[in-house]
Amino acid sequence: MSYQVIARKYRPATFADITAQEHITRTIQNSLRMGRLGHGYIFSGLRGVGKTTAARVFAKAVNCQRIIDDPEYLRMVTEPCGECESCRDFDAGTSLNIAEFDAASNNSVDDIRMLRENVRYGPQKGRYRVYIIDEVHMLSIAAFNAFLKTLEEPPAHAIFIFATTELHKIPATIASRCQRFNFKRIPLQDIQKQLQTICDAEEISVEPDALQLVGRKAQGSMRDAQSILDQVIAFSFDRESDGAISYTKVAELLNYIDDDHFFAVTDAVLDSNPANMIDTAQFIIQNGYDEQDFLEKLIEHLRNLLMVQNLRSTRLVERPDAVRERYLQDASRFSPETVMQMIDLLLHTSKELKFQFEYRFRFELALLKLIDIATVKVVTAPAHEPASGQQKKKPVLNR
Structure with a gap:
């Protein structure tokens, strides 16, 4: 037997196996328990968060013979049993009660007309025929319009589940006739x-x-x-x-740039050391790292500093414990205003690099400007002369 990739081998087979989408699986299971199933559902969210998987488990559950025949199992478990004939047919890919369509390649009016013709026929086994339409936002406007009447007055045996990564592209006339479930980004x-x-x-x-x-x-x-x-x-x-x-x-x-290089940037800013900043820029360039990617990760680095400054905690910093401790130490050395100005500069530069020439020089110049931002903050701050005999302290960027 050929190798099966991890994403398919460990694909969830029950509602309980679906990660971080409890608000959706709980609602669907309660609908099954109460017998209050809708005829149209829209599953929206980021790619790879479980939309199509949840649709398949749902389709499997509505025709599971044990859920239909055993009220106690329906009330206490509400999961496809995986043992009845309907579940076995689904697992083998031979169930006639579940149909999947890829709207990216079947997006014409003729494709929807063919679907409407098939909807008229009831299920051979079980209670429902379930139609899962993936990437539904790829349907043409004419195809959506052709589908509207069927969705408004569907046969009692039909359930439509639309999966999409771009909810805003679905016409309001379609969305208003469906129950909408937004899948969360997985923590x-x-x-x-x-x-x-x-x-x-x-x-x-x-x-x-x-x-x-x-x-x-x-x-x-x-x-x-x-x-x-x-x-x-x-x-x-x-x-x-x-x-x-x-x-x-x-x-x-993954060609991952270690966190030490981002701390090297902020250290160079704190020390007003352009030579070290240029060394860091040259390391990125000479080792074949993408400048655009580095700037995006540097923005995330500054975002982490900003979160620590505002929360006095690293709970929103997704890093190992040793790196979190370093964020705690460095956060107090900058002011939030300085960090936000540096982020604004990097966001602007990141946009420019996509469309401008001489991106190497622009990349180096952006890093040097970070020092300039921090230096201006120190120079314009109110100066206080030290008392006689006291040593003048190095300015700290926390005001």
Whole structure:
């Protein structure tokens, strides 16, 4: 049998397995218990957060024979049993009661007309025929209009589930006829926990900081995290070792810029040291890192400082404990106004780099301007002459 990628092998089969979307799974399960199922649903959210997976579990549950026949199981469990004929057909991909359409490649009026013709026929087994339409925002306006009447007065046996990453592109006439569920970005700790579970099941040794780095790279998408983990496992394989996944190997694969380089930038700002700032810029350029990516991560670094300054805590900083401690130490050395001005400069420069030439010079110039911003704040601050015999102190950027 061919290899099955992690994202498919560990795809959730029950509502309980879906990560960080309890507000949606609870609502759907309560609807099943109460027998109050709608005919149209819109699942929206970031890629890879469980929209299509939740739609499949829902479609599996509405026709699960045990849920239909066993009131106690329906009330206490409300999960597809995986053992009845309907569930087995679904798992084998032979169920005629569930149809999936990709609106990206089937977005014409003729495709919707064919779907409308099929909707008329009831289920062969179970209670419902479920139609899952992925990337529904890709339908043309004419296709949406052709579908409107069917959605407004659907057959009693039909349930439509629309999945989309761009809710704003769905016409209001369609959205108003459906129940809308917004899937959340998956928190880093939940992604890290799920990846650790997968590594344990695969008997792979891994460092927690390595999984945290994978989770941060995924930016809230579980599928992205699992795909990256597949790459990391292959990259870490070594015939002479146990293939353990280390932070160093993950950083090498992902071309990750270590936090030390971002602290080097803020240290150069604090020390008013342009030579060190240029050295950091040259390290990024000469080692083949992307300048745009570095600026985006530097903005995140300054954002972390800003969060610590305002919250007096690192609870919103997604970094290892040692790095969090360093943020606590450095946050008091800047003023929030200075940090926000530096962020504004970097945001502007980041936009310019996408469309301008001489991006190397613009990148270096932006880093040097950070020193200028901080220096101006110190120069314009009220000066207080030290008393006689006292040593003049170095200005600290916290006012």
